[in-house]
Amino acid sequence: MKKKYKTVGIIAAMQIEIDGIREKLQDPTVETISGIQYVRGHLHGKTVIAAKCGVGKVFAAVCTQTMILRYAPDCIINTGVAGGLADNLQVMDLVIASHVVQHDMDTSGLGDPVGLLSGIDIIQIPCDGEIVSALERSAQLLARPHMLGVIASGDTFVGTKQQRLRIREQFHAAACEMEGGAVGHVCYLSQIPFGVLRSISDGADDASGMAFPAFAAKAAQTAVAVIHQMLELL
Ligand code: ADE
Numbered sequence: 001m002k003k004k005y006k007t008v009g010i011i012a013a014m015q016i017e018i019d020g021i022r023e024k025l026q027d028p029t030v031e032t033i034s035g036i037q038y039v040r041g042h043l044h045g046k047t048v049i050a051a052k053c054g055v056g057k058v059f060a061a062v063c064t065q066t067m068i069l070r071y072a073p074d075c076i077i078n079t080g081v082a083g084g085l086a087d088n089l090q091v092m093d094l095v096i097a098s099h100v101v102q103h104d105m106d107t108s109g110l111g112d113p114v115g116l117l118s119g120i121d122i123i124q125i126p127c128d129g130e131i132v133s134a135l136e137r138s139a140q141l142l143a144r145p146h147m148l149g150v151i152a153s154g155d156t157f158v159g160t161k162q163q164r165l166r167i168r169e170q171f172h173a174a175a176c177e178m179e180g181g182a183v184g185h186v187c188y189l190s191q192i193p194f195g196v197l198r199s200i201s202d203g204a205d206d207a208s209g210m211a212f213p214a215f216a217a218k219a220a221q222t223a224v225a226v227i228h229q230m231l232e233l234l
Contacts, residue, residue, distance in 0.1 A: 009073035020224035060179035083204025104154035131195030138229035149174025153181030
């Protein structure tokens with residue numbers, strides 16, 4: 001297969017989710033734009049731009065748009081940790097997004113379905129098929145339990161059973177986090193292929209406030225390992 005993704009952008013919300021990529025970049029150069037650091041370097045035969053965007057959809061959107069305009073990546077991957085929604089997901093299992101949704105986008109008062117992205121008039125944004133395949137293959141090669149599913153994003157840390165059930169049922173989502181939907185939305189607007197990989201840090205339930213700080217760093221490392229493998233395949 002001819003490698004068409006030569007320049008790859010990687011975005012994560014937190015330092016623990018991107019450090020394992022950032023520190024491996026060869027010949028790194030750093031630029032700060034609107035308070036976000038972009039580290040550009042070489043890794044696994046590609047040019048990689050790694051950025052820690054910060055938590056939530058606005059930071060993720062600002063970072064994604066800036067990355068597109070400044071570095072013209074061939075694709076963008078959002079990685080990090082997530083709350084598990086699908087049955088039987090364990091901490092450190094991986095969810096690879098087939099689609100992303102924004103669970104807190106709501107113009108239902110105007111008669112729209114919850115989650116509709118007004119203007120582009122879709123709820124689910126599809127991830128790039130080649131990126132999805134490369135992520136699945138990478139998880140297989142590293143023997144990491146993984147599943148493909150919808151990832152739901154919103155500006156909320158999901159920490160109650162009630163929130164969990166709503167997002168799971170309304171969007172048939174496998175995992176929830178706070179950035180992937182915004183990265184996907186911005187990529188969709190500029191037709192940049194994108195993918196989202198998340199490692200489960202908690203169950204997005206009443207125990208999440210304890211589970212997240214205990215498991216996030218370890219879970220983040222699992223996703224980082226898969227990203228390294230994916231860069232070799234992609
Ligand atoms: N990222 C990791 N766990 C999460 C949760 N429970 N809610 C939102 N984002 C998360």
